[in-house]
Amino acid sequence: MLPVVLMSLSAMAFAQSDAHKMDEPKTPAPKSEAQTSFDAMKTLAGDWEGPVKTDMPVEAKVDIKPLHVSMRVTSRGNVLVHEFQEAGTPLDPAKYDHPVTMLYVDADRLTLVHYCDAGNRPRMTGKISPDGKTLEFEFADLSGSNKYGHMYHAVFTIIDANHHTEDWTYMMPGDKPVHAHFDLQRTK
Structure with missing residues (x-):
């Protein structure tokens, strides 16, 4: 009988020693650099507008109007969708440029895929x-x-919660870079 009582007491003591571990808050694993970067990008979700400056050659310059940028978090927080177009133009992909960029964490990398009008x-x-x-x-x-x-x-x-800039480099045929600078203010 004594061995049964001792085994029961041992089992109870063991169970109680592990019971408190379930109540302890779990320490989250530190975020990877990619996740930290992605979290910073997600703070830009919203609508933005502002002027664009480029270094296109004079003969190729066109009248560049202000730009509208829309960013939204989707797919349960796993993707940031970035869309831009000339401010005031309708969403008509057959007539106006309307590239879409997707940002997401892929393994240990912050990845950007730009679905280009080209x-x-x-x-x-x-x-x-x-x-x-x-x-x-x-x-x-x-x-x-x-x-x-x-x-x-x-x-x-990121300048502040309502102001950020974007600098994009487009590589023309023959490896000739064209730079564009967007100075954007949050509209909502």
Whole structure:
């Protein structure tokens, strides 16, 4: 009988020693750099407008109007959709440029895929600056045609909750870069 009582007491003591572990809050694993970068990008969700400046050659310059940028988080928080178009134009993809960019964490990388009006999909990987204000994306590879060039580089700089800039580099045929700077204010 004594061995049965001792075993019962031992089992009870063991069960009680582990019971408190279930009540302790679990410490979340530290976020990866990619997840930290993505979380910073998600703070830009909303609608933005502002002027665009480019360094296009004079002979190629067109009248550049203010830009409207829309960013929204989707897919249960796993994707940031970035769309831009000339401010005031209708959403008519057959008539107006309306590229879409998707940002997401892929394993340990922040990934950007730009679905370009030029008929291609450049993929870039991004990193956040030490101060957490700048996210820079470097070209990784390209799917689709390169006949008209492709988007090559992107930098997002968070000024404050209602102001950010975007710098995009488009690589023209013959590896001639064209830079565009968007200075954007939150509209909602």
